[in-house]
Amino acid sequence: xxxxxxxxxxxxxxxxxxxxxxxxxxxxxxxxxxxxxxxxxxxxxxxxxxxxxxxxxxxxxxxxxxxxxxxxxxxxxxxxxxxxxxxxxxxxxxxxxxxxxxxxxxxxxxxxxxxxxxxxxxxxxxxxxxxxxxxxxxxxxxxxxxxxxxxxxxxxxxxxxxxxxxxxxxxxxxxxxxxxxxxxxxxxxxxxxxxxxxxxxxxxxxxxxxxxxxxxxxxxxxxxxxxxxxxxxxxxxxxxxxxxxxxxxxxxxxxxxxxxxxxxxxxxxxxxxxxxxxxxxxxxxxxxxxxxxxxxxxxxxxxxxxxxxxxxxxxxxxxxxxxxxxxxxxx
Amino acid sequence: xxxxxxxxxxxxxxxxxxxxxxxxxxxxxxxxxxxxxxxxxxxxxxxxxxxxxxxxxxxxxxxxxxxxxxxxxxxxxxxxxxxxxxxxxxxxxxxxxxxxxxxxxxxxxxxxxxxxxxxxxxxxxxxxxxxxxxxxxxxxxxxxxxxxxxxxxxxxxxxxxxxxxxxxxxxxxxxxxxxxxxxxxxxxxxxxxxxxxxxxxxxxxxxxxxxxxxxxxxxxxxxxxxxxxxxxxxxxxxxxxxxxxxxxxxxxxxxxxxxxxxxxxxxxxxxxxxxxxxxxxxxxxxxxxxxxxxxxxxxxxxxxxxxxxxxxxxxxxxxxxxxxxxxxxxxxxxxxxxxxxxxxxxxxxxxxxxxxxxxxxxxxxxxxxxxxxxxxxxxxxxxxxxxxxxxxxxxxxxxxxxxxxxxxxxxxxxxxxxxxxxxxxxxxxxxxxxxxxxxxxxxxxxxxxxxxxxxxxxxxxxxx
Numbered sequence: 001x002x003x004x005x006x007x008x009x010x011x012x013x014x015x016x017x018x019x020x021x022x023x024x025x026x027x028x029x030x031x032x033x034x035x036x037x038x039x040x041x042x043x044x045x046x047x048x049x050x051x052x053x054x055x056x057x058x059x060x061x062x063x064x065x066x067x068x069x070x071x072x073x074x075x076x077x078x079x080x081x082x083x084x085x086x087x088x089x090x091x092x093x094x095x096x097x098x099x100x101x102x103x104x105x106x107x108x109x110x111x112x113x114x115x116x117x118x119x120x121x122x123x124x125x126x127x128x129x130x131x132x133x134x135x136x137x138x139x140x141x142x143x144x145x146x147x148x149x150x151x152x153x154x155x156x157x158x159x160x161x162x163x164x165x166x167x168x169x170x171x172x173x174x175x176x177x178x179x180x181x182x183x184x185x186x187x188x189x190x191x192x193x194x195x196x197x198x199x200x201x202x203x204x205x206x207x208x209x210x211x212x213x214x215x216x217x218x219x220x221x222x223x224x225x226x227x228x229x230x231x232x233x234x235x236x237x238x239x240x241x242x243x244x245x246x247x248x249x250x251x252x253x254x255x256x257x258x259x260x261x262x263x264x265x266x267x268x269x270x271x272x273x274x275x276x277x278x279x280x281x282x283x284x285x286x287x288x289x290x291x292x293x294x295x296x297x298x299x300x301x302x303x304x305x306x307x308x309x310x311x312x313x314x315x316x317x318x319x320x321x322x323x324x325x326x327x328x329x330x331x
Numbered sequence: 332x333x334x335x336x337x338x339x340x341x342x343x344x345x346x347x348x349x350x351x352x353x354x355x356x357x358x359x360x361x362x363x364x365x366x367x368x369x370x371x372x373x374x375x376x377x378x379x380x381x382x383x384x385x386x387x388x389x390x391x392x393x394x395x396x397x398x399x400x401x402x403x404x405x406x407x408x409x410x411x412x413x414x415x416x417x418x419x420x421x422x423x424x425x426x427x428x429x430x431x432x433x434x435x436x437x438x439x440x441x442x443x444x445x446x447x448x449x450x451x452x453x454x455x456x457x458x459x460x461x462x463x464x465x466x467x468x469x470x471x472x473x474x475x476x477x478x479x480x481x482x483x484x485x486x487x488x489x490x491x492x493x494x495x496x497x498x499x500x501x502x503x504x505x506x507x508x509x510x511x512x513x514x515x516x517x518x519x520x521x522x523x524x525x526x527x528x529x530x531x532x533x534x535x536x537x538x539x540x541x542x543x544x545x546x547x548x549x550x551x552x553x554x555x556x557x558x559x560x561x562x563x564x565x566x567x568x569x570x571x572x573x574x575x576x577x578x579x580x581x582x583x584x585x586x587x588x589x590x591x592x593x594x595x596x597x598x599x600x601x602x603x604x605x606x607x608x609x610x611x612x613x614x615x616x617x618x619x620x621x622x623x624x625x626x627x628x629x630x631x632x633x634x635x636x637x638x639x640x641x642x643x644x645x646x647x648x649x650x651x652x653x654x655x656x657x658x659x660x661x662x663x664x665x666x667x668x669x670x671x672x673x674x675x676x677x678x679x680x681x682x683x684x685x686x687x688x689x690x691x692x693x694x695x696x697x698x699x700x701x702x703x704x705x706x707x708x709x710x711x712x713x714x715x716x717x718x719x720x721x722x723x724x725x726x727x728x729x730x731x732x733x734x735x736x737x738x739x740x741x742x743x744x745x746x747x748x749x750x751x752x753x754x755x756x757x758x759x760x761x762x763x764x765x766x767x768x769x770x771x772x773x774x775x776x777x778x779x780x781x782x783x784x785x786x787x788x789x790x791x792x793x794x795x
Contacts, residue, residue, distance in 0.1 A: 075433025082422030295434025
């Protein structure tokens with residue numbers, strides 16, 4: 001494997017991890033939004049606080065990792081994407097800022113009225129961010145970002161691929177969040193809450209799965225290069241995603257909630273990975289390949305060193321945090 | 332007339348995104364930097380009170396640690412998101428910097444990302460660990476956060492120091508070659524700049540937190556909780572405020588060699604003088620020094636550590652490579668003046684105590700201690716304005732102009748407007764929430780349960 005490809009793989013691993021873990025945090029905003037009034041939704045909202053409270057900041061850092069690795073390893077394509085996709089990126093960023101701030105503010109709000117205000121902002125912004133990040137992914141994958149940057153601010157992402165990218169991102173985030181919340185509710189000894197969330201998660205799962213495969217139709221014309229990759233090289237991943245997604249639905253139905261988390265992560269992780277494999281070897285589809293975009297070799301080596309450090313330092317620490325929060329019965 | 336025409340032509344030649352990009356960067360960076368200080372310095376202060384609580388069984392100290400950890404949860408959340416804004420802005424606002432130079436300056440950011448990871452993970456573990464981890468193990472989870480604060484600030488400062496002392500590449504005909512990211516990261520300026528910022532973080536947070544408890548003492552809450560809450564951060568603040576002039580002085584001594592234009596602006600030196608005077612306050616209007624005090628020879632002493640050595644003047648710098656002198660000069664002197672004042676305030680407290688006078692009993696001193704928090708923040712901001720504006724017109728000193736780094740994007744006016752609205756909202760939200768947390772603690776609440784949790788009194792009442 002060339003060093004450019006190794007760094008690109010490390011970068012994309014960050015994308016997958018952000019989609020899965022960061023995605024689950026954003027998706028919980030969907031269940032917050034549909035939880036109902038203050039009294040009816042009290043259990044769900046408190047569960048969400050417990051569930052994502054200790055982990056969302058750590059999961060959020062994967063996005064920083066992706067941005068930093070991108071601009072360090074493939075700087076010109078970073079500048080090109082940022083100048084072209086400024087509008088969806090800024091809207092995603094707006095969502096990130098509002099989500100993080102309002103989530104922290106709501107937890108310590110003094111009155112119900114304040115908490116409601118912060119809660120509305122939290123839930124709304126949790127939907128905005130995945131949609132626009134999905135739209136950004138769609139624009140890159142359908143070859144809308146010119147190599148030299150400065151592409152059209154709107155027509156670059158107001159396309160079928162970006163629209164489906166956004167919808168798939170919202171759906172997969174909600175699906176992941178749902179499976180995690182069902183398991184958390186079960187562990188905290190609230191089967192009624194778990195069943196309520198289970199029904200909603202099953203609904204989200206069916207709709208999202210349908211959207212993922214419906215998206216293949218417009219992709220053929222709108223993103224031919226990606227379509228060719230998805231229906232060629234990435235087929236095993238797409239099949240794996242479909243099987244794992246279906247298995248998640250079955251496991252949730254049969255109340256095997258712990259295992260359903262694993263299959264849900266597999267389903268979402270493999271569909272995101274499928275996108276990466278599908279657009280290989282392009283970093284900006286139809287414009288710049290990974291090898292062409294790479295910066296100085298010395299910098300790529302330094303980055304791989306940083307990635308190695310992350311594997312040694314961050315991964316065990318993260319595992320410790322997840323173990324603490326995902327096995328603690330005293331929710 | 333001629334010069335104003337020149338300015339007009341220069342303005343017209345600037346890319347459309349430059350002015351709003353500058354303002355947006357200044358706002359978001361100036362906002363984030365205060366929270367970054369809390370990320371760097373607050374864990375050390377929490378560690379001291381938490382350790383006291385665990386090791387000596389001091390209940391007041393443990394309660395302080397518990398409260399401060401909740402405060403840090405709120406501050407870290409808005410610090411994390413405002414830091415993310417900066418990551419996006421690097422590309423959104425300065426594509427001309429990140430495109431050509433991303434692989435030169437990027438590596439420290441990768442390590443900063445690692446530090447951010449460690450800090451976020453262990454903050455999560457620490458907050459979650461109350462009542463779940465063994466007390467001594469729980470205490471130790473603060474140590475990785477403290478280490479991450481050191482590494483993270485070093486890395487960010489490495490990039491800024493590189494912008495001021497660019498090395499680790501060659502720039503030939505607009506092409507960047509021979510990139511050595513390690514040389515760029517460990518450039519000549521990084522250690523002193525890091526020290527200056529790291530110590531500055533302790534000045535800001537130390538005075539800010541002790542100021543909160545000084546306000547409580549002023550209102551007659553004279554219990555041990557408030558005294559301890561004042562004292563611990565105040566010790567940090569005093570040590571840092573006394574060390575800072577020394578660090579700053581040594582850092583400043585480099586400027587005559589490395590960035591003479593910045594030094595000339597700091598000192599408001601129109602021409603090279605030997606020995607140079609110190610110009611206190613004042614502005615330069617049409618080359619004339621006005622509205623300030625001139626003290627002979629002291630300028631050379633401060634800037635060069637010698638009564639004889641010259642301070643380079645603006646006349647040694649081509650006209651189109653001069654920074655905006657008056658803003659740089661005033662910001663620099665505001666930083667130095669406020670820093671000196673804060674050091675004196677700390678020194679006074681301990682000197683008085685040594686003489687047997689307890690200044691915590693004096694209302695005038697408590698008022699000063701309350702004011703010290705905002706003043707420290709202003710000193711920090713002034714320092715950043717001085718060094719950033721003093722680097723202009725360059726973004727990468729001597730290599731890339733800020734005009735070349737900005738994009739041609741008219742939409743940045745919209746994003747600037749949005750940024751102002753969102754940051755104003757976030758500031759109000761943070762103040763409202765932090766104040767209400769303090770109010771609830773004073774009212775005797777302990778765990779601060781959320782008002783929307785099942786069974787909360789307010790929820791029961793509202794549904795009745």
